[in-house]
Amino acid sequence: MKEYKIAKGWAIFIYLFAPLLIGLFGWVLILPFQNGDFLPNFTWILIPISVAMIAVMVFGVMEAYKGKFIISSESIKSIGSFSNKVLKFDEIKGFTVNEQYIFIEPKNRLKKRIKVSTYTGGFNEILKWLYENYPDLDQQNAIKEEQEILSDDSVGWTKEIREEKLKRARKTTKIINWAAGLVAAWIFFYPTPYQYSIFIAAVIPIIALIVTKTSNGLIRIDEKKGSAYPSVIHAFIYPSLGIMLRALLDYEIFDYENLWFTVLAITILFLVTLIIKQREITFKKKMDFFTVGSLSLFLFAYSYGIVIHYNCFYDYSEPTFYTAKVLDKRISSGKSTTRYLELTTWGPQTEIDEVSVGKEFYNQTEIGDQVNIYFRKGNLEIPWFIVTDN
Secondary structure (H helix, E strand, O other): OEEEOEOHHHHHHHHHHHHHHHHHHHHHHHHHHHOOOOOHHHHHHHHHHHHHHHHHHHHHHHHHHHOEEEEOOOEEEEEOOOOEEEEEHHHEEEEEEOOOEEEEEEOOOOOOOEEEEOOEOOHHHHHHHHHHHOOEHHHHHHHHHHHHHHOOOOOOOOHHHHHHHHHHHHHHHHHHHHHHHHHHHHHHHOOOOHHHHHHHHHHHHHHHHHHHHOOOOOOEOOOOOOOOOOEOHHHHHHHHHHHHHHHHHHOEEOOOOOOHHHHHHHHHHHHHHHHOOOOOOOOOOHHHHHHHHHHHHHHHHHHHHHHHHHHHHOOOOOOEEEEEEEEEEEEEEOOOEEEEEEEOOEOOEOOOEEEEEOHHHHHHOOOOOEEEEEEEOOOOOOOEEEEEOO
16 A cells, blocks of 8 residues: 655645645735725625635645555545545546546446546656556547548548548647747737737737638547647637737727727627638537637637727827826836826816836926827717827
């Protein structure tokens, strides 16, 4: 019998830092009750988050102390804080692996699978034992799917044609996905020339849509580990996020009222075109709903970005000029740094409000300075404005 527990380094880390985090979130939890004026608008979210984080930390400590994986002479066993799972050797169907866990699958669906964290000491030794005794189900599935493709007459008349089409599909998706990642980096870090970078980023998801619809089911939307089918999912994710971030960073929208209908219409049209008449998403599995939900979010980001870009970048209407005074300035730091100026009322802006500005403009502007505002109506009647010093 051999027993495996969480790796010592991770155990020490958890034992040291979990109590500190429990103390921190405990303090956050009781703070609103000690001082009713402290962030009153955020009390409703601070309390559940604090309770959840304390529970996670306590569970982590319990798992580090009690959790173990055991390989005996006849079975494997997982012991946790609240459950114990056992599978005899002849009850094991095989295993799959991802970045966080090994999943050991039972032959009988009524039995629960056992998972082993990558933070377990001797993880590679467990993985080696599994490879020596049981099949990798992802690898099995990939082989099975490839055989299905190569025997599918709808893909091609002969096996040679089908092999060539599969090879070409994999090469095509690789090029599209790589292009998507590079273009996303381009428009985020150095969008020059601006209009071409945005245009190419907007075109890539459309190309991915076209190759998916014309591949006769050979090119898939979602990427699944252990699948023989190539996927273009990255071509939808990276450019969509890049375009949305560019829109958020580059344009100050005054009124969003006329934005949402157009964004939702484009999102729905794109999504319906993508999933109609395809064999991948059948809505018979929970994962299909998750895939469509995730895809909807990325397509919403894509639609938001292209609508804002078209509305603002190609807006050649005559701007209305206003001036405002800088009341305050601040910097918000997190995963990214955003700089804000607080301005007096101006034109249709009847309340004091903050606007985000670039680093150079922020540094050269002082409290009390006057700034100029150019207000435009927008191509799609979505009003927006620019704040400058001249």
